[in-house]
Amino acid sequence: MHRTPSLRYNVLTMVVVGAFLSSACSGDKSQPAGPGAGQGAPAVTVVSVRTEAVPLTSELPGRTAPYLIAELRPQVGGIVKQRLFTEGSEVKAGQVLYQIDPATYQAAYDSAKANLARAEANVHAARLKAERYAQLVGIEAVSRQANDDAAAELKQVQAEVASAKAAVDKAKIDLEFTRVNSPISGRIGRSTVTPGALVTANQAAALATVQKLDPIYVDVTQSSAELLKLRRDLADGRLKRVGGDAVPVSLVLEDGSLYGSEGKLEFSEITVDQGTGSVTLRAVFPNPKGDLLPGMYVRARLSQGVNSDAILVPHAALSRDARGNATVMVVNGESKVESRIVTTGQSQGDAWVVTQGLSAGDRVIVEGLQKVRPGAAVQAEEAGAAGSPATAAAAAPAAAAAK
Structure with a gap:
């Protein structure tokens, strides 16, 4: 029986399609049927925060000033x-x-001494006359008027001596001022x-200026609002004073290096600058080598207290939302992710000091943030644990080297 070419083509097509469907149905059933199928909760690394004592350090701008200064005139x-x-x-x-040329002042001094000698000579004669008249008036050999005149003359020449001595002292001082x-x-x-x-x-x-530079002052400024908050925290017990009355101060130079010697806070100004709203604080530093010169711009780090209940969060755990609020991701008791808005203080090493938003024991995500979102379930591993991603990443190079 003769078959047409179109019939042979249709039979061949049906055979190929059947083979393809059979292959698809008998494929590897271990492959996932779709994206995400069969995958578990993502693993993240967390840090359980705790309270600890953290010193409150303020870094304030300032300039150096001489300890003593004298303008010569x-x-x-x-x-x-x-x-x-x-x-x-x-x-x-x-x-x-x-x-300074002392010639005229030397002459004035010599003249004053001569006047003093003349006045002292007049005193000797007036004293003898007054003593004689005092004896003669008793026997009425001289009148009482003559005796009174002699006594007055003695006092007058004594006053002239005192005036001449003052003139000598003045001339001597002027002569000394020539040096x-x-x-x-x-x-x-x-x-x-x-x-x-x-x-x-x-x-x-001024002819010249002399400045004492060892020790040397550093004048820094702090806003009155910060100073007021600091005093309130100390008064309420949220902060504890360190170092007694002597507050230690370290210095960062213009090139970013740390000055070798530590200073101490001397006092704070009692008046707020009306233009800037800041208060001037003065610290004193030893300067034996003369490295610090007047007028240098520096940054002073002041230890102003200790927060005994501070919470530290690594820098990597903190981010900002669309409104600029500082946020962290926390794993709650149900192993789900929560977003927390926190309030941060100063930076302490590689961590932020969190003042509000977290409590001791909260588990903050530090690795794997890109894989999670609020409300998602996660597998939390404590940082440093054997199964944590950070530990596995650290162990991978060693395992490769062992092979």
Whole structure:
């Protein structure tokens, strides 16, 4: 019997389709039927938070200032004859720095001493006369008027002696002022005058400035609101004072390095700056090598108290929502994920200090956040446990090396 080509084509097509359907039905039944089928709850790593004592440290901006500062100004006028120091060097208290021409002041001093000698000579003659008249008036050899005049003359010349002594002291002081001495020990800056310059008493421009830099002050500013909150927390017992009255202070320099010596807080200003709303705090630091110079910008770290019930949360566990609130993911008692809004304080190492939103014992997710959402069931492994992802990741290189 002769078959047409179209009939042979239809039979072949039916055979191929039947073979395909049979293969599909007899395939590997271990493969999942769809995405996610047969998968369990995702594994996450958690940290059980606990309360612990954490020091409250504030980092405040500030600038260095000299411990002592003295601007040198002449107290008598004249020509500068000598400058007796090297600019930028260390000077001692009482060291002569400038010499003003003393000629006129020496002459005035000598003249005052001569006037004093003349007045003292007049006192000797007046005293002898007064003593004689006092004897003669008793026998009425001189009148009482003459005796009174002699006594008054003695007092007058005695007053002249006192005036002459004051003039000598004044002339001596002026003569000594021709030597401009350093009132403090410290480092002297540049000189604004040279020998031959004319200076006047109490002029506005300083001849030079001496600054004591060891120790040195650091003036920092803190907002009055922060200072008020700190005092309230200390008063309510939420914070405990550390170090007694001597608050330790560390210093971060302009290049980010930590200054080698620790200072202490001296006092806080009693007036709030009306322009900035801040209070100035002054700390003192040793500066034996002169590394700190006046006017340097620094950051001071002050230990202002200890929070004995602080909760620390790793940086990796905290994120921000669309409104900017700090949030963490917590695994509750039903092994489901909850989103918590928390309030954070300062950063302590690699963790945030959480002041509100968490309690001791809460399990915070630190790894696997990208795999979970609020309300989802998870398999929680404590960080550091043998089966946790962090531990498995750490053990993988060692296992590969053993093979």
